[in-house]
Structure formats: structure tokens, C-alpha cells
Amino acid sequence: MVGQPPGALQGVSYATRIAAAIAQSANIDPAIAQELTALSLDSISAGEADRIAYWDDQHRLDGNWKRKTPMKLADIGRRIAEGAMHPSAQNLVDCDVARLLSAAVEASCLLVSEANDPSISSGDNITAAWCPNVSPMDVVRAVGPWVWMRDGQKFLDAASGLWNIPLGHGHPAPIAGFLSQAVSVASINPFSQSASILHSLSSHILGLCKLDGGRVFFCSSGSEAVETALRLGLAAMGPGTPVWAQPGAFHGATMGAAMLSSYATLWREYEHYERKVRHANPSEWQGRGIAFFEPIRMGGGVNRVVDPSAVDNFRRDGGLVVADEIASGLGRTYWPLACQSIGVQYDIVLLGKGLANGLAPLSCIAISKEVVELLREKGTDFGHTHSNHLASAGAAEATLLKLGKLDHIEFAARLRNMLTSISKSTSASFRQEGATGCLILPRPIPRNYVEEACRHARILIHLPTVVEKIEWLVCAPALTCDDEVLSEMAKRLRNVINHLDSCQ
DSSP: OTTOOOOHHHHHHHHHHHHHHHHHHTBOOHHHHHHHHHHHHHHHHHHHHHHHHHHOHHHHHHOTHHHHHHHHHHHHHHHHHHHHTOTTBOOHHHHHHHHHHHHHHHHHHHHHHHHHOGGGTOSOOOOSSOOTTOOOOOEEEEEBTEEEETTSOEEEESSHHHHTOTTOBTOHHHHHHHHHHHHHOOOOOTTTOOOHHHHHHHHHHHHHHTOTTOEEEEESSHHHHHHHHHHHHHHHHOTTOOEEEOTTOOOOSSHHHHHHSOOHHHHGGGTTSOOOOEEOOGGGOOSSOEEEEOSEETTTTSEEOOOHHHHHHHHHTTOEEEEEOTTTTTTTSSSSOHHHHHTOOOSEEEEOGGGGTTSSOOEEEEEOHHHHHHHHHHTOOOOOTTTTOHHHHHHHHHHHHHHHTSOHHHHHHHHHHHHHHHHHHSSOEEEEETTEEEEEEEEEEEHHHHHHHHHHHTEEOOOOTTOSEEEEEEEOOOTTOOHHHHHHHHHHHHHHHHHHHHTO
16 A cells, blocks of 8 residues: 555545644634644544555445545534634634635535445435426536536536536636635625625626616526516606516516516416516507516527617617516627627616526626616615625626636637538528527427437437427537537537437
8 A cells, every 4th residue: 555646535634734724823722723733633644544445455345434534534624614713813814714725625525425425315306496397317516518417427518507607517716706705704784784795796797787887786596686677677667667578588487577478387376466567579668668678588599589779769768678688698698798799778787697607596687877866766775685695796706707708709600610510410400699509490399309319419408398399409508618519519419400300
């Protein structure tokens, strides 16, 4: 065993010692310093014990060490973090660094423990989002555009999660942003407290939306952002103001969002309530009302469904326009917003999905300064427990900074090349809006056939849950995919289409 390389846990034990040393240097209590020294020595022993067990045949056959060593190191990391939080600490920033390293130690050990003993988390799983006709796949790991299932299969994610992971799974930038903020302060009372990360993120969002002097309200989901925009819009315009939405729109599944959406299945449970929304094309919007629209309908086959001049006319007549860019914004189609690329004006913008790269549930409502003034006059209030979740804001700010450095035009060109190659070699045609494409199938296909074809090709595509037959495949890869990944994606998508053709 002499000279054998250390495993991951021995490497983690080095980080544990560093965390203990930092926490010790920041603390003036001799008892705490002594305890941290002991923990540091324990971590050395645990790391060495793991290395010995790994290379010793008797230990390898026994297997108990696979859980014993990582769980011991996890406990040491937890206790170091507790020591760093002791009231006698003097250098608070150093203590935050020690806590951050300790949290990483504990998380790493739990990761190794589960990998060593998959039975810890195996068993029947249910999806948080429930669709009776879908059989969930058991995911254990995701990196970049790749997703691994518990049975060992490796899938290529052509949907970036649910269009909400623009940088790819596990990108380090938002993780670092989240952790660095979480270790100092993760959450506050949003009604009476604030923090610099909120000012930075709000300013960044208002700049991207070109709403200087406006205000940003943070929420936890797209549906919640829609509900909040509806409430704030009615507060600004007055009770009884007409509310307009487009036919075929999807704005969410909660009551107000479902009212704005035009899918019968979404409104079914609310059908005994009065639906006070008028669904009509923008050319038919009239009066001093509130109108919600999607500049590009992602779930509707990546369609551009709004007439900019009609929206301008509605605003000119005193209407308030809400642009739902939850799915299309922040580079998912165009950077930074689809509305800016196709020339549609707005008063309020809704963002979500990829705002924090899937690391934390976060959405927002960006409001023009004119609407802010109306809300001030009305004395409107807004807020809930997680309105200003700081750790999520840290992830979002890091995500936006990274997205802003990407060449979105170049990526769209490479995606077009991929879609063109597929259409030339299969029966599918395609549409494209920036960084998202849509492969149009030659005929509607039963949903279960498409699911089977995608699983056979080991590619992940989001299929609408509210339809029984599929007419298109929305391709929304991570914006960080290189040519090799796009080539592999094209290969797998061809396999899907050819498989569906053979089922005729």
C-alpha cells in the first residue's frame, strides 16, 4: 500500500484540515482552538484510514469502510463549521470561509457515501411535478449537457432541464455565487431588510431590460411571477381594468396564471369560477387595459406570435403591457430578451427559468419607473417569505454575468447548422428563434411513441404534458455546448425521427 495514490476522501481530508486551521486562526477561545486542532488530527486519521482500506483486500471485501469513513469525515466537517460559528470568533470573514469549506467537505462526503452504497437512496421515486401519463427516470448525476440515470445510461439533455439550465448542469459560476452568498447570509426578512446582492442583481436586470429607474420584485416560480404581475398591474391600473391575453398562450398553472392561459386542461379545476380574461390577438386589444403576451411561444413550437405594431397601438391608447419572457428571455432565444430582438415594447417583464441556472427556484418582475410611480400613488404592498432570497440572488447574478460573456449570435449560427443537417437527412423540417430550434414532425405522433423513441436514442426532450399527440420537438441545448456535443445531439435526434418514421 506504500506509495499508492490517495482516493477522493483523503483529498477531502486535506480540505478539512485547511477549514479547521482557518477557523482556529479566527477564534480566540483556547477551548475552541483545542477542539479544532483535535478535529484536524481526526481528519488526517480518517483520510489515511480510507486510503488503507481502499487498497487492502480484506477491507475491500468487507465493504463497511465505504460508509464508515465518509460519514466520519462528514461529521468532522459539520463540527468544524459549528466551531467556526462560536461567539468567540473574531474574524467573521475567515469564519465564513471556514464554514464554506466545511460545508463542501460534508457535501463531498455524502456524495461519496451515496456513490459507495447506492441503496441509501434507491427505491421507488415520484416526481415533484405530477403527470399521470409519464414514467419518471431516476437521475443520479448531471454535468454540462449530460445526465446519468441510476441504471447507468447516459442521456444527452437537448432541453436544458426544462429550458432552465442555460449554462448546462452543474456550472461552477452559479454554484460559487450561491455558496458565497449563502455562507454569509442566505435569507432575510424581505419587508424590513435588504442586502447589496439585491441591489446589484436588480440593477443588472433593469439594465438588461432597459427599464432604468424601475423596480424588480423577486419570486420563486414563473407562475408566481405571473400572479404577482397580474396583481400589481391591476393595482396600477385600477379595479375592474380589462385583462387581455393571447389565444394559445401558456402562463402557468396557478389560478390567475391558468386564467391567462388558454389550455382547457389548466382551467378545468377552476371552471366553476368566472374567468375574467379576454383571449384575443393583439390587434383586438382595446381600451385602457392590461395585456399579457409571450413574444415567442416556446411550448407552441417556437413560434413568433405577436405583432409589434399592434402592441404599440395598445400602449399608445393607455394600455399596460406585460411581456412574459420566463421561457424565452435571458438568451434562451435571444440575448438579453426576445422582445428587444423582435421590436416589441413593454411596461413589465417577467423573467424566470434560467435566471439562476436551475440552482435555485427564482423568478422576477421588472417594472418600468412609470408603473412604479403608479404603485406608489396607490400605496400597494408586495412580499412573501422568500421575496428577497439572497443565496438565490447570488446564483442569479453569477449566471447573468456568465451569460453576458457568451457569443449568442455565434451559438445560434451553430445551432442552425445542426438543425439544417437534421432536416436534410430526415423527414423533419425546422423553425428557429435564436438559441432554440423546433424540429417539426411530418405528422402528429402519439406521445408514448415519442417518449419511447427519445429514451431509445438516450436524449432528453421536453414534451408538453397537456397534449396527447406531439407535432414538434423543441431543441434548446445549453448555450455552452461545443460542436462535438451538437454533433452528437444531431445524431441522436436523427435516430428519434427515423424511429418515429418506422412506426408509421
